[in-house]
């Protein structure tokens with residue numbers, strides 16, 4: 220017993236010596252991407268390919284395509300020492316345009332006409348307000364749209380934003396049209412914008428594991444009448460998505476007992492919940508713009524061949540694996556996907572088109588042509604299908620990347 | 625029966641052994657290098673069938689919605705989603721500091737003490753690791769097998785990796801400290817754990833996988849924002 224204080228003192232001495240002798244933490248701290256202090260005038264930077272002009276791979280042009288499963292690299296290796304042309308006037312494609320200053324901003328989304336992009340942050344040179352801003356697709360001075368942020372209607376005319384214990388549905392100018400008694404939870408607006416859904420806690424349902432999301436029931440409110448309905452199905456899952464018909468909702472999750480994992484379709488009118496794909500650990504499901512199909516990623520499957528990106532009809536039929544890996548988004552015609560391959564040994568991201576009818580893969584933007592690296596999978600396809608917008612992992616700014624005229 | 629005194633003695637003995645061994649090992653640590661000091665806790669490349677990031681360290685949307693009370697509302701490690709039974713590797717040279725110690729991350733965990741006063745914690749392991757406190761490990765050594773928090777492997781299999789310091793009282797972001805191609809480590813998968821919540825009134829803060837605050841266990845919540853998204 221008497222030796223314990225001495226041992227503790229020795230221990231503390233060793234710990235202090237260790238702490239004093241070690242290199243400073245800055246030795247292993249990486250460079251941070253932080254916005255410059257003060258209001259810096261946004262500069263429009265246009266990056267274009269430094270290699271061959273991108274005349275191949277553009278939709279509409281005769282392009283070389285690859286069969287499913289092909290592994291040919293899309294471009295020549297990037298040359299890190301090659302200077303990147305920066306200009307404010309070029310028609311060369313593909314073309315990346317920096318829309319905001321470094322570190323600004325987040326949550327980019329296209330305006331319905333593809334002419335501009337909205338995003339959240341404090342983008343003003345003089346105006347200090349944080350809020351929703353818009354900027355032309357080709358760059359320009361950001362304009363303040365609204366201090367409100369939440370779920371938007373497809374035309375960006377309405378926003379559903381949490382306000383304490385409720386969610387307000389309002390116009391961007393702040394005029395409130397409805398108040399949702401939903402505890403301030405995230406509201407989901409369908410394309411029809413005539414109703415709204417939220418995930419209400421299923422009180423009294425036992426929690427199977429705290430590492431899963433809590434059980435919920437989907438509640439729907441009709442915006443014209445205020446009528447509220449709650450179909451009986453209880454799920455465990457992260458998020459929900461409306462089908463374009465404004466009637467069905469996709470749930471990626473499990474039933475109330477954490478069983479039957481997979482993709483569920485809830486008919487909000489009949490209340491029927493249908494498990495269209497039963498499998499654990501499905502990720503990133505996306506409904507096609509026409510509502511006919513769903514693309515998703517199967518992970519951690521016992522059968523190694525089952526891991527990867529799959530597509531399935533909304534009724535559960537026609538399931539097939541696609542020969543691609545990485546992040547994906549639907550093109551507006553529902554006939555093809557854009558995807559960012561991952562993993563890859565290239566220093567920058569690439570953008571490919573995957574045609575669903577024949578599995579043909581077409582490179583749209585190769586690594587370094589121009590260089591782009593997307594942060595946290597934060598990218599969206601323009602409504603015209605000719606460009607994407609993304610938040611850059613390199614400078615934290617919002618960029619557009621146009622690949623078709 | 626109260627086992628606390630015996631357990632405490634065991635922990636202190638392990639602590640002393642680990643620190644002394646770490647002091648010896650620290651002489652072998654490369655001098656200030658630009659490269660992160662630690663390796664990856666799992667072998668191979670990320671992918672949907674091998675491993676991918678299920679949740680980043682810090683101010684994630686998942687942690688915001690399901691706050692960890694002890695961790696100031698943040699996720700204080702990185703989750704590597706991987707099938708149960710995947711071999712877990714030591715991320716650096718060091719000495720075993722604790723096996724199933726009182727540091728959370730049930731059902732089983734391992735802590736390794738490294739040079740520089742840093743500790744790595746490997747949580748939600750499948751079974752008790754066959755290591756003993758004080759045992760020397762080298763980077764890349766297999767130390768355990770991955771599991772899941774509920775101990776049943778059919779819900780949420782993943783490895784939870786923490787980097788602690790200040791004698792285990794704080795965690796810091798593992799991302800800057802590990803030699804991993806983080807950009808591609810999500811394998812293109814987007815979920816609440818790979819998204820950061822925005823403080824709408826301070827919208828540029830804690831938005832990247834690198835820019836995340838340290839966590840002091842027991843400290844006040846850091847992300848209870850009046851307005852946030854998502």
Ligand SMILES: [Zn+2]
Nearest residue numbers: 701702703784
């Ligand atoms: Zn974790």
